[in-house]
Amino acid sequence: MRERLDRLGEDLRLGQWQPGPVKASHVIAYTGKRIDMVIPTVGDRIVHRAMRRAIEPVLEAHAFAPWVSGFRPGRNRLTSLRQAAQHLQAGWVWVADVDVKQASAGSSTEEVIGWLAEHIQDGSFLDRVRTALEALPDPIAPGCGLSPMLLNLRLSRVDSALRGLHVVRFADNYCLFAPSQAQAETANEALTAALGKAGLQPHPGKSRIRPAANAEDLFLISG
Numbered sequence: 001m002r003e004r005l006d007r008l009g010e011d012l013r014l015g016q017w018q019p020g021p022v023k024a025s026h027v028i029a030y031t032g033k034r035i036d037m038v039i040p041t042v043g044d045r046i047v048h049r050a051m052r053r054a055i056e057p058v059l060e061a062h063a064f065a066p067w068v069s070g071f072r073p074g075r076n077r078l079t080s081l082r083q084a085a086q087h088l089q090a091g092w093v094w095v096a097d098v099d100v101k102q103a104s105a106g107s108s109t110e111e112v113i114g115w116l117a118e119h120i121q122d123g124s125f126l127d128r129v130r131t132a133l134e135a136l137p138d139p140i141a142p143g144c145g146l147s148p149m150l151l152n153l154r155l156s157r158v159d160s161a162l163r164g165l166h167v168v169r170f171a172d173n174y175c176l177f178a179p180s181q182a183q184a185e186t187a188n189e190a191l192t193a194a195l196g197k198a199g200l201q202p203h204p205g206k207s208r209i210r211p212a213a214n215a216e217d218l219f220l221i222s223g
Contacts, residue, residue, distance in 0.1 A: 019132055040136075069170050071152055093211055098202045100172040101202060104142060115153050158198050
């Protein structure tokens, strides 16, 4: 194993690494929804993890908002619930609860590399990431070790347009808090416009404007 890892590291250093085939698979969520995913080889998963460990600290420092949780170190649904509870306690009890439709679909490898290049200037490293992503059916394909981080990177472009609003995001679920229904509708329009500029849109069956008295009612899977 040590020899194989050393050889893998040398291939990466020289730019000779080529990813192996991916296996198409799927899982059935407890809600009954089918989620298509890929399974890379063990060697490729090692590479993906190494790349993520190199990229993630940069994005944590420069790209990700403090009100974003999910797929981040030390930030999960409980973090989002605590932040949401603070808004509700302050009287911002109307919520634009928006789930992003197919948040991981529809991007290209070069588009993803462009997002990364805004924060990482090492061209050789970006070339290795490009090689890894080109082997996938979609650059943010579920199952790839880079996909959760890249999903947050994609949505960070939406997040940057929401400055000044009271927002909490968990994974691909936004909650925008306002003191009245009218202001929640205005916030929802701002988010919809920001999503549109990023080539995304709200999920019509999972997005709504509603009063919320309890933070625990938010950020539920299919809820």
